[in-house]
Amino acid sequence: MSEVILEVKNLTKEYKGQGFEVKALKNISFKINKGEFVVIMGTSGSGKSTLLNILSALDAPSSGTIKLNGELQEKLFKEPNASFYRQKNIGFVFQAYNLLKDLTVEDNIVIPLILQNMNREMIDERLEEILNVLGLTKWRKHRPTQLSGGQQQRVAIGRAIISQPPIILADEPTGNLDFNTSNEVLESLYEMKNRFNQTVLLVTHDPTVANYGDRVLFFHDGEIVGEYECRSENDLESILNIFKKITERSKIQ
């Protein structure tokens, strides 16, 4: 039976201010199994960033629970618990790469293991494998400014995966890349997830990107309004159709 890595239950988030109240997440529930690549695809303002912020412990939910690796994350939203939780549990891949510009490719990739005080021999062993799978061996001594956008994002993927965290959260990881580079980066991410049985949750508004997932959850107006199991590379049309229906419905409302 598949092992559940992340379980989100009845999650809500309300933002209240002077004269406004927004329900950014309305009773969201879903599960992700170990090794699954799940994509959250949604219209603008559907609550994708809100969800990622909560899963990263950058923001607290109004109600609901998050279980990661079988552990209920109750006291999560208070520093220093939040930083510790992030370091232990989450690999991040951002749209803007967020690499340290003064460090080489290899030093950027090993940061999470240095923070964990792993011994150098083990670090080097993992580093070689990651550089190899990501095709970055040749660039290992380069600094981020000496790399293309696609190469920088592959470094960020290496950094996210090297500690094999329970989950990788990827926020529009190919938003700054052209179509071909975007596909290359997503193929790298997919290959890495297969190699290490890594669980990935990726957020996007782009159907082509969503097509790389094993499963797509469709978000609209703070709710999960659809789900699609990807079976082959020909899923793009189905994903597009579902997304079109969702956006058309939102125009009617």
Ligand SMILES: Nc1ncnc2c1ncn2[C@@H]1O[C@H](COP(=O)(O)OP(=O)(O)OP(=O)(O)O)[C@@H](O)[C@H]1O
């Ligand atoms: N700090 C905040 N204060 C008030 N409202 C907020 C805040 N952050 C988000 N919202 C509102 O919550 C809703 C969901 O926003 P969110 O940023 O999660 O959407 P999104 O799906 O990530 O959108 P996009 O794809 O455009 O980035 C929106 O209506 C937004 O205006």
